[in-house]
Amino acid sequence: MASQKIIAVYLFAKLTKYNSGKAVALSHGGIWASETGGENPALLINRPRPAGRGSPPLADMPEDPRMKSRYSIFSLARNALNYHKDWERAWRSPEPKAEYDAVIVGAGGHGLATAYYLAKNHKLTNIAVVEKGWLGGGNTGRNTTIIRSNYLQDASIAIYELARSLYEDLSQELNFNVMFSPRGLLMLCQTEHEFRALKRTSHANRLAGLDCRMITPEEVKRLVPIVNDDPACRYPILGAYYQPRGGTGRHDAVAWGYARGADSMGVDIIQNCEVTGILRDGDRVTGLETTRGTIKTKKIGVVTAGHVSTVCQMAGVRLPIESVCLQALVSEPIKPVIDCVVMANTVHGYISQSDKGELVIGGGADPYNNYSQRGSFPALEHTVTALVETFPIISRLRMLRMWGGIVDMTGDRSPIIGLTPVEGLYVNAGWGTGGFKAIPGSGYVFADTIANGRPHPIAEPFGLHRFIEGRLVDESVAAAVAH
Amino acid sequence: MLLITCPVCGAEGDETDFHAGGEAHIKRPATSDPGNISDAEQRDYLFMRKNPKGLHFERWRCDRGCGKWFHAARDTVSLRFRAFYRVTELPPRDLMEQATGEWREFFKDKLAQGESRS
Numbered sequence: 001m002a003s004q005k006i007i008a009v010y011l012f013a014k015l016t017k018y019n020s021g022k023a024v025a026l027s028h029g030g031i032w033a034s035e036t037g038g039e040n041p042a043l044l045i046n047r048p049r050p051a052g053r054g055s056p057p058l059a060d061m062p063e064d065p066r067m068k069s070r071y072s073i074f075s076l077a078r079n080a081l082n083y084h085k086d087w088e089r090a091w092r093s094p095e096p097k098a099e100y101d102a103v104i105v106g107a108g109g110h111g112l113a114t115a116y117y118l119a120k121n122h123k124l125t126n127i128a129v130v131e132k133g134w135l136g137g138g139n140t141g142r143n144t145t146i147i148r149s150n151y152l153q154d155a156s157i158a159i160y161e162l163a164r165s166l167y168e169d170l171s172q173e174l175n176f177n178v179m180f181s182p183r184g185l186l187m188l189c190q191t192e193h194e195f196r197a198l199k200r201t202s203h204a205n206r207l208a209g210l211d212c213r214m215i216t217p218e219e220v221k222r223l224v225p226i227v228n229d230d231p232a233c234r235y236p237i238l239g240a241y242y243q244p245r246g247g248t249g250r251h252d253a254v255a256w257g258y259a260r261g262a263d264s265m266g267v268d269i270i271q272n273c274e275v276t277g278i279l280r281d282g283d284r285v286t287g288l289e290t291t292r293g294t295i296k297t298k299k300i301g302v303v304t305a306g307h308v309s310t311v312c313q314m315a316g317v318r319l320p321i322e323s324v325c326l327q328a329l330v331s332e333p334i335k336p337v338i339d340c341v342v343m344a345n346t347v348h349g350y351i352s353q354s355d356k357g358e359l360v361i362g363g364g365a366d367p368y369n370n371y372s373q374r375g376s377f378p379a380l381e382h383t384v385t386a387l388v389e390t391f392p393i394i395s396r397l398r399m400l401r402m403w404g405g406i407v408d409m410t411g412d413r414s415p416i417i418g419l420t421p422v423e424g425l426y427v428n429a430g431w432g433t434g435g436f437k438a439i440p441g442s443g444y445v446f447a448d449t450i451a452n453g454r455p456h457p458i459a460e461p462f463g464l465h466r467f468i469e470g471r472l473v474d475e476s477v478a479a480a481v482a483h
Numbered sequence: 484m485l486l487i488t489c490p491v492c493g494a495e496g497d498e499t500d501f502h503a504g505g506e507a508h509i510k511r512p513a514t515s516d517p518g519n520i521s522d523a524e525q526r527d528y529l530f531m532r533k534n535p536k537g538l539h540f541e542r543w544r545c546d547r548g549c550g551k552w553f554h555a556a557r558d559t560v561s562l563r564f565r566a567f568y569r570v571t572e573l574p575p576r577d578l579m580e581q582a583t584g585e586w587r588e589f590f591k592d593k594l595a596q597g598e599s600r601s
């Protein structure tokens with residue numbers, strides 16, 4: 001453990017150009033802060049966890065600053081007696097004010113988490129989140145909820161593991177059950193090449209202090225009894241990469257929990273309010289045109305996923321992003337057959353089982369630009385074919401629903417977090433097919449970036465400058481399926 | 484399902500018979516002036532992409548027909564193809580006129596000069 005901590009600190013030092021004293025101050029107010037000034041954020045990555053799957057003891061938690069009455073077993077009992085007629089609203093529906101200190105565009109998980117941490121960690125409460133539809137109705141409400149942090153590059157590991165570790169006690173932090181379920185995640189090795197690539201990833205991950213290991217075909221079969229272990233099949237299982245504390249969460253609850261938390265600290269979440277223009281005075285932003293009037297502000301955070309190009313274009317900012325459709329589907333509910341997440345990158349499919357019993361299935365994105373939230377049939381067929389080959393038992397299942405979301409793809413498959421050439425305009429996008437897992441960490445560092453007008457050390461490698469400097473954070477080969 | 488017609492050999496098929504090749508009409512700056520490329524130009528070439536909500540211009544390949552690359556104009560909201568044209572050509576004039584945003588900028592001087600080849 002001690003040596004892992006040293007490596008984590010080293011990793012952090014490599015990532016940041018700021019002195020650690022400053023960085024510590026920046027992370028202040030998070031759940032790791034203590035009276036003495038908080039811990040080094042690098043230790044977020046390696047925060048010791050209690051053994052087993054439980055959450056840390058409640059005594060660890062700071063006092064809840066919110067006025068909202070807390071959800072608890074007692075409030076549940078009280079409301080049950082009233083036939084659940086008197087629950088207070090989880091958030092207000094305010095009219096937009098004429099001016100805010102900052103406005104976040106897009107009430108997906110990333111936008112809401114950003115607003116939450118702006119209010120909580122940086123005491124910016126005269127802020128708004130504007131959303132063209134309903135909150136959480138974009139990709140956040142459409143994803144297959146895989147949470148993992150086994151990326152290849154150090155910069156990626158830092159942000160995804162910050163997010164994953166925040167997920168561990170997010171339900172307590174938000175007083176809202178986000179159903180984080182670290183049920184274990186497997187990436188199957190179905191070719192020699194894939195075996196070597198994942199072994200390399202697991203070495204990189206272990207050096208960074210992640211809890212992961214390679215497992216044998218026998219262990220795979222024990223963890224996933226329904227997997228096809230026929231050594232003569234087209235893509236036999238040669239082993240797997242295993243991250244025991246990867247898993248899933250409840251997508252809507254993450255959006256709702258952050259929304260309720262932000263709202264209770266005074267953040268205005270304004271739904272049915274589409275941004276139609278960005279007002280500028282020379283090289284700086286001065287406000288927004290929306291379908292509910294003009295809003296003045298000096299700081300705008302654009303967090304609109306598939307619509308990030310169209311919104312940034314309103315300020316004349318071009319982005320290295322293309323929008324494509326990613327689909328997913330669920331089967332009819334069945335008895336429990338799989339209690340972990342399994343990804344099969346070679347054949348392009350992944351699977352987990354929801355608490356309702358539905359198999360949640362995803363695969364690759366459609367190959368062409370698309371804003372229609374309607375994907376193609378061949379992409380779905382490809383995914384299902386892959387999974388039937390890997391899990392023959394599911395071949396006769398009927399599928400209940402399928403849907404698509406418009407995801408924002410960058411060339412190196414890493415996000416863009418940070419400043420833009422226009423002063424006061426910040427962007428957090430490019431999470432593409434895999435940003436649900438990143439929501440808490442992304443909101444945490446983006447809030448810090450907006451509040452201080454410079455990138456948070458963990459966000460710094462993800463700035464727009466990397467495309468000019470050729471300093472890509474290349475994750476395009478790290479996983480061939482989208483999740 | 485996208486329905487596609489190859490403007491070279493006339494083959495018809497769906498998207499599985501063709502290969503999507505991304506944004507059309509991109510020129511590699513280093514080809515014309517290798518000694519004089521700024522980092523920003525190289526970034527634009529490699530990574531910046533037009534990402535319109537609406538009329539878009541793309542490259543596709545006739546995978547199971549003649550194997551040639553060609554161009555297509557397609558709406559990214561309705562997903563309807565508006566035109567197929569050869570890889571050396573610019574889009575039909577009326578589509579260049581309908582283009583918006585960055586594509587409008589791109590086609591501006593081509594329209595003014597009455598060009599039809601890319």
Ligand SMILES: Cc1cc2nc3c(=O)[nH]c(=O)nc-3n(C[C@H](O)[C@H](O)[C@H](O)COP(=O)(O)OP(=O)(O)OC[C@H]3O[C@@H](n4cnc5c(N)ncnc54)[C@H](O)[C@@H]3O)c2cc1C
Nearest residue numbers: 106108109110132138139140143144146275405435436437
């Ligand atoms: C099918 C599918 C499966 C996925 N599976 C996984 C997975 O297993 N694990 C994982 O980690 N990630 C997954 N992802 C990716 C993940 O869903 C996204 O990266 C993440 O949800 C993005 O969150 P966001 O807050 O940035 O965007 P969104 O949730 O899309 O929020 C953006 C919001 O901006 C709003 N908006 C857009 N334009 C405007 C405007 N002009 N004015 C105001 N508001 C505007 C939209 O209405 C939307 O609500 C998946 C995605 C899809 C589509």
Ligand SMILES: [Zn+2]
Nearest residue numbers: 489492545549
């Ligand atoms: Zn052809």
